[in-house]
Structure formats: C-alpha cells, structure tokens
Amino acid sequence: xxxxxxxxxAVMHAAYSGSHLCEEHLRESVERRVRRRxxxxxxxxxxxxxxxxxxxxxxxxxxxxSVVLTHILDETFAEDPRxxxxxxxxxxxxxxxxxxxxxxxxxxxxELEMQHELVSYEEEFGVRMDDVVEDDPENMAACAYCGVFxxxxxxxxxxxxxxxxxxxxxxxxxxxxxxxxxxLEGDVSQIAKHFDASLGAFDExxxxxxxxxxxxxxxxxxxxxxxLYAHLADLPAHITECxxxxxxxxxEIQELLLKLEENHPGTRHxxxxxxxxxxxxxxxxYQGSDEEADLNECEECGATTTREKCRKCALLDSLxxx
Ligand code: SF4
Numbered sequence: 001x002x003x004x005x006x007x008x009x010a011v012m013h014a015a016y017s018g019s020h021l022c023e024e025h026l027r028e029s030v031e032r033r034v035r036r037r038x039x040x041x042x043x044x045x046x047x048x049x050x051x052x053x054x055x056x057x058x059x060x061x062x063x064x065x066s067v068v069l070t071h072i073l074d075e076t077f078a079e080d081p082r083x084x085x086x087x088x089x090x091x092x093x094x095x096x097x098x099x100x101x102x103x104x105x106x107x108x109x110x111e112l113e114m115q116h117e118l119v120s121y122e123e124e125f126g127v128r129m130d131d132v133v134e135d136d137p138e139n140m141a142a143c144a145y146c147g148v149f150x151x152x153x154x155x156x157x158x159x160x161x162x163x164x165x166x167x168x169x170x171x172x173x174x175x176x177x178x179x180x181x182x183x184l185e186g187d188v189s190q191i192a193k194h195f196d197a198s199l200g201a202f203d204e205x206x207x208x209x210x211x212x213x214x215x216x217x218x219x220x221x222x223x224x225x226x227x228l229y230a231h232l233a234d235l236p237a238h239i240t241e242c243x244x245x246x247x248x249x250x251x252e253i254q255e256l257l258l259k260l261e262e263n264h265p266g267t268r269h270x271x272x273x274x275x276x277x278x279x280x281x282x283x284x285x286y287q288g289s290d291e292e293a294d295l296n297e298c299e300e301c302g303a304t305t306t307r308e309k310c311r312k313c314a315l316l317d318s319l320x321x322x
Contacts, residue, residue: 012228015265023232030229033220034072043165043215050081057163057212059154060087060108060116062101064230064237065169067108069218071235073167074112086161090153091120092146093128094242101238108236119157121149125316133244137318142244145315152303152312158212170216173223176268177253179275184253192286194279211304222268 001010003022010020021029038044048054058073060066070087077083089105091098102118109116122128127149133142158166182190218226230237260267297303298310305311 011232012225014222014225016222016261016269026225027229027232030068030221030225031072031075034069034217035076037217037220038076041215041217043167043217044080044082048082053082053084054164055084055086055162057086057088057158057161057166059166059168060089060105061169062089062098062104062108062236062238063169064227064235064239065171065174065218065223067104067169067235067237068226068230068233069167069169070108070112070114071233073217074114078112086115086117086163088154088157088161089116089118090150091118091122092150093120093122093130094244095130097240097242100240104236104238111236117157117161119153121153124153125149125312127316127319129244132319135319135322137322138315141246141248143247146244148311148315152310155212155303163212166212166214168214168216169218171218171221171223171226172268172272173254173257175216175219176257176271177250179271180253180257181250183275188282188286191275191279192283194275219272 001013001020002008003010003025004019005025006022008022008024011023012026013020043056044054056073058066058070060070070085073085077085087105087109089102091102105116105118108114129142129146132145136142138145154166154168179194181187182194221229227239229235257268257271295304295306296308298305298313299308300313300317301310303310303312307314309317
C-alpha cells in the first residue's frame with residue numbers, strides 16, 4: 001500500500017480515517033494530535049512566562065505510552081522557556097519487570113537531559129508489589145492495590161515537585177476502555193469526574209481529589225499507533241507485560257473494543273466523543289447533589305478522602321497486620 005499523503009510505502013492503515021501512512025507521515029500525525037490536544041486543553045496558560053514558567057511533571061513508567069509522550073513533549077517544548085518538565089517514575093517492587101523499565105526511563109531522561117525523579121513503594125510505604133501479591137490480605141487483584149499506591153505517589157510527588165500539571169500517557173484505547181467500564185458498571189460518580197479529567201479536579205477511578213490538575217495529551221492516539229511510533233523512532237520503551245497484571249475485566253473490555261473497532265472503525269473515537277458529552281451533563285447534575293461525597297482529611301496521612309482513613313492507609317494497615 002502507498003502512503004495517502006506522499007505515495008511512499010505505507011507502514012500502517014488507519015481504518016477509522018481511511019488513510020494509509022508512511023513512517024514519516026505516521027510520526028507527523030501522532031505528533032500533530034498530541035500538540036493539538038495540548039492546545040485544546042490549554043495546557044500552556046497565558047500566564048506562563050520565562051520568568052514564571054509552567055512546571056509539568058510527566059508520569060514516566062518506561063512503557064511505550066509514557067516514553068512516546070515524554071519524547072514528543074520534549075521535541076515540542078524543550079526549547080520553550082515557559083515550560084519546565086520533570087519526569088517521575090514509580091518503582092512498584094516487581095522483580096524482573098520494573099528494573100528494566102526504570103533503565104528505559106533513565107536512558108530516555110539522560111538522552112533528553114530532563115530532570116528525572118524515581119520513587120518506590122518500598123521506600124515510601126515499606127512494601128513491594130511482589131510481597132503484596134503473596135500476602136493479599138484483602139483478597140483482591142494486584143492492580144487494585146498497585147493503582148491506589150501509584151495514584152498516591154504521583155499526586156504527592158507532583159505536588160512536592162511544584163507541578164502545575166501532572167501529565168500521564170493514557171492513549172485512546174485506555175480512555176475508551178475506562179469510559180465503557182464506567183458506563184457498564186453504572187458508576188455515575190466516575191463519569192462525572194471524567195468531565196474534569198483532561199484538566200480537572202479529580203483522578204478518574206480514584207476517591208481522591210487531585211490538587212495538581214491532570215492531563216492526558218496522548219488520549220487521541222490509538223495504542224497501536226503509539227507502539228508503532230515508539231518502534232519507528234527507536235525509543236527505549238520497555239514492552240514486557242507485568243507478571244501481576246490482573247485486570248481481567250479491563251481485558252474483556254479491551255477485546256470487545258478491538259472487535260468492535262475491527263467491524264466498525266471509529267468506535268473508540270465515537271465512544272469518547274459521546275462519553276465526554278455525557279460526563280459534562282452528569283457532572284452538572286452531580287455537583288451539589290446529595291450524592292456528592294464530603295471530603296475529609298485522612299486521619300493517618302492527611303490526604304483528601306471521602307472516608308476517615310484514605311484507601312492507601314487502609315490497605316497499608318491491612319498489609320501490616322498480615
Ligand atoms: Fe501494578 Fe497491575 Fe500495572 Fe502490574 S499491571 S504495574 S500490578 S497496576
């Protein structure tokens with residue numbers, strides 16, 4: 001097949017748009033969508049100046065998504081004195097998995113000359129995910145513990161590093177999966193929270209209010225295109241799957257969406273367009289309603305929570321009791 005734009009050999013076919021793209025035009029197209037999202041979400045405020053720059057903390061796991069995001073943001077803003085970028089990596093304590101991806105993060109950060117911070121569950125909480133999986137006092141999936149701990153550290157360090165925004169590498173597939181899961185689970189509060197998720201007060205699927213607004217500039221780009229971009233640009237991404245990956249329900253939704261996308265190209269885009277509109281309506285209804293939970297300070301760590309003790313502290317207490 002030939003590239004729709006220039007006639008060279010195509011490396012991919014995007015059925016949802018009908019285009020075939022060569023290497024150069026695929027890379028250009030991915031970069032354009034990220035930059036457009038940065039613009040449309042107003043990630044660079046007018047108030048940002050070289051004297052008072054905007055600080056972005058980028059969640060860098062070493063996987064293809066965060067590596068591609070960091071690379072494109074660096075290509076776009078490294079020379080912009082209004083923007084300062086810091087990469088933040090969380091080490092969960094997973095033997096044979098996270099060490100390799102941390103190396104990928106270090107390689108990229110060194111190459112880009114970007115400040116890089118590494119924090120671990122072990123240093124912060126005294127636990128490693130390998131041990132959490134063994135003990136499992138709450139009898140739940142590894143990712144349920146891991147997600148709570150990761151969100152806590154991302155928020156805490158984004159704040160400590162003086163971030164104006166916390167940027168993460170969620171792609172279009174991740175976002176469409178989450179949207180569909182929230183709808184199928186009837187999770188109205190999470191749908192409402194999505195309204196602000198692009199630059200909002202809440203982290204999706206989290207009970208905690210976010211003090212540092214979050215952004216997902218990669219959220220218009222399908223996962224396959226992100227993977228292809230990482231490969232073509234020869235980025236140091238770590239591709240191996242986590243041995244504790246346990247989100248069975250998300251896996252089912254992922255398969256369903258891939259099948260739907262194959263038979264009905266554009267499904268992920270239309271889910272997100274509809275979901276964002278729905279989230280706006282639900283958020284209006286939800287704000288100020290009786291269902292909106294009161295926010296308290298966690299009695300142990302002071303984090304904002306809807307309970308007396310935040311979920312992270314409750315999980316750590318139950319792990320300590322094993
Ligand atoms: Fe943690 Fe699950 Fe991700 Fe593994 S797959 S790093 S356990 S959230």
